[in-house]
Amino acid sequence: MSEHKDDGRMAETATIEPSVNEGRRRFLAGSAALGAAGMAGVAGVTGTGTLVRSQSAQAASESGDASIHVAPGQLDSYYGFWSSGQTGEVRVFGVPSMRELTRIPVFNRCSATGWGQTNESLAVLGENAKWQNGDLHHIHMSYTDGKYDGRYLYMNDKANTRVARVRLDIMRCDKMVHIPNAHGIHGLRVQKAPKTGYVFANGEMIVPLPNDGRDLDDPSQYWSVFTGIDGESMEIKWQVWVDGNLDNTNCDYSGRFAISTCYNAERGVVLAEKMRLERDWVVVFDIPAIERAVENGDYVTFGDSDIPVVDGRGEDNPFTRYIPVPKNPHGINASPDGNYLIANGKLSPTCTVIDARKLPDLFDDKIELRDVVAAEPELGLGPLHTTFDGRGNAYTTLFIDSQVVKWNVAEAIRHYAGDDVSYIRQKLDVHYQPGHLNASLAETAEADGRWLVVLSKFSKDRFLPSGPLHPENDQLVDISGDEMKLVHDGPTFAEPHDCILCRPDQVSPAKIYDRDDPYWSQARQWAEEDDITLETDSKVVRHGNRVRVYLTAVAPQYSMSEFRVRQGDEVTVIVTNLDKIEDLSHGFSIINYGINMEVNPQQTSSVTFTADRAGVYWYYCSWFCHALHMEMAGRMLVDPA
Structure with a gap:
């Protein structure tokens, strides 16, 4: 193994557009108008259906700001699809009301729907039915030309090394696959352009290949793999053998590259061994090069699996490039304009801004590895994930500082080039220890900069005590103006890990089943x-x-x-x-x-x-x-x- 070293429009204050009401919905909308005046003077009663409202949200309601108010009978402006962590399900919310609409069982047993018991669900689960738990970390929608197309959601199970798909017309899981050779799927993303072909999945933990009892005591033979899955058939097409532990992953907007953060360059198995080096990597995968190798038979297989595995280890291969970045990078996020990928430092107070337009030159060996780095802004302690507003600004969670920092990407690049400019716009306290965050449509080319959801790991004193296991805290932030404004707290169970927000017109759920459904x-x-x-x-x-x-x-x-x-x-x-x-x-x-x-x-x-x-x-x-x-x-x- 080789050793590696070293937009322009402003949104107005967000408001809820009137919805078209039919039947009883029209009746409810009319009666809601009569009831609103009677409730206006009652402290804490807003009619939004939210579980808990922060003081700033309450003040906004009392001042007449209706941007977060969704009246009875009215519909939300966005769907929010939440992962659920250890409960193994998908949760569907309306945003900005933060009302929970439904839950979609995936990696769990559900006594309400019969998921994990009915013949229809068992047919989807297949051999996976033996596991009745799951750790659903990341959730992403299918794309066409860099925009959500509302066909499918894809999600991973870190606990049992699985990837699943949900049909959005019926909001039920219809495919699930266990990933061989990998050990614990963590990062998951889908190809953005021209249409979702691949679903990419990171194997996080390093293990022997094959993991059949050999090399138990020889960690030098432990590896991880990156997996490409056909998003339509949910068949595993190929894998890439890599150095280190793959963390999060993302895709560029051209459809050619996938990019993963990677920690444990040392390939250690205990904490001290994993912390020896000063840098880790962002690993870039050239998808067409991998496809050509598989087509030409330039691959190996492991054990009982017939999945083609190409060797992407080290510096001298056509499939990967290992870009050195500060220690233990975590999230990797693509800007809506398609120009940049931002790796979040975690153990460094910085993020690394990678110019996606230079990646072809990297694989043509026209530039050095670090030449793709456009900036490394210092943001604060514990940067984990970044999202965008479509106006040139990025928003990054600072886990240790318990803050979200708003910063300007173009000015961070200018600062890196030597200009004396300030790129940080604002820091907002969130409660507490934020992990993922996501802004409305921010993972597409249509980022609109209206709402930001922050998934905070700790809640401490924000809610009534509920025993030693505290709820997590989902917080809603208005980012439509120049300043971020925290407008909502919402307790939630068992560590929702990630979420996405899309417009209702991008999803078309069926109202009743089609009798010809293959389900x-x-x-x-x-x-x-x-x-x-x-x-x-x-x-x-x-x-x-x-x-x-x-x-x-x-x-x-x-x-x-x-x-x-x-x-x-x-x-x-x-x-x-x-x-x-x-x-x-x-x-x-x-x-x-x-x-x-x-x-x-x-x-x-x-x-x-x-x-x-x-x-x-x-x-x-x-x-x-x-x-x-x-x-x-x-x-x-x-x-x-």
Whole structure:
């Protein structure tokens, strides 16, 4: 192994645009106007649905500033998609109200929806069903020409080395893949242009390759890998063998390069070993060069995996370049104009501004590694992540200082070149120890500089005590003017790690399912085998000790008030919701069998279990659907063996 050394428009104060209200939403909007005056004088009552409002937010409301107020019946200006850390789900918020809209189970078991239990979810999980926990760190949307296109969300599981995809039309996970050779997927990003082709995933921890028991006590043989996944098929296309521990990753706006921060240049396995050198790296990956090598067969494979792995270690290879940067860089963020990539120092008070336009020259060996560095502004203690407002300003979290610093990229570059200019615009106290942050549309070419979300790791004295495990603190900051203004605190559980914000017109969620949706293709196949029409037939079909029960649901009843099986039977219950009214979801739960699943309008859901106990077991609708909801039930009669 070779050793490596050494925009121009201003946004007005953000306001909420009127939304188009239909049906009961129009009624609610009208009644909200009458109720607003009555609530105006009640301290702390704003009608936004937020959990906690900071004093500055309260003052803004009382002064008549409506920029953070979303009245009952009105809609938010942005979707926010939050990772959830150790709970393994995606959380969906409205911004600026910060109202939680839904949760999308991914790497977790969900007793509300049946995720991890239904046949449909088990088909997505595949071999991954053996893990019932997950650490969902990063979440990113698919792109077309550098803009969000609303097709998919992609996310990683650090705990179990997985990458998953969520379909945004139904907001349900539809693909999941375990990554061989890697150990703990941390950084994850998707190709921005011309259209999301690859999803890139960093293997963080170094391990032997293959990790099958060899070289346990020889850390000199420990490595990490960078993985390219096809965003459409979710098939792993290739991997790159690299030096050090890969941390966060990003992509340029040309589609050619991916860029990862990389710590532990020493390749140590204990803390002291990882801290010997003064610098680590930003690793740049040349995607076309990797593709050519794979096409030409210039790769190796490890163990039982047939994934092509190209050797990107050291200085003398066509696939990677290792740019020396200050110790232990963390986040890597691309400016909306596509010109710069900013590596955040973590253990250095600086960020490193890399000129993305010079990366081709780096791979053509026309310039030296550090020639791509345009600036290294000193910002404060513990810079972790940076975001942008589309007006030339960057915003960086300072973990140790508990601040967000606003700074001007162009002036930082001038200062680095020797001009006596001040690039820092403002520092704002946040509460406390901020990690990720993201501004509205800041990870696209359409950054609009209206809202900034700061995900603070500690909350300490901000909320009512809730035991030794304190909540995290999501904070909303107005960045539409010259100064940052903190307008909202929101406690949240179990360390949300990252988030993105997009406009509602960039996402088109379905209101009810399409009956031709492939999500329940297995149930369709069973129905074909049993000469059943899912939408019209109710029947118990026996195949030896395997039983299929076909039900339909129309509020307030199931199509069969009872079905009979034998003790020891493997039972599959297939339920189709025939209601066509949006919001009219049903559930199917069997008492004392641990069975519960969602069945949304026009959806088919199924679950398989063993009827291991004789007796009467009621099944019922678990989603309140009708005035006679409590009566929507039936009996599973289990005859003794």
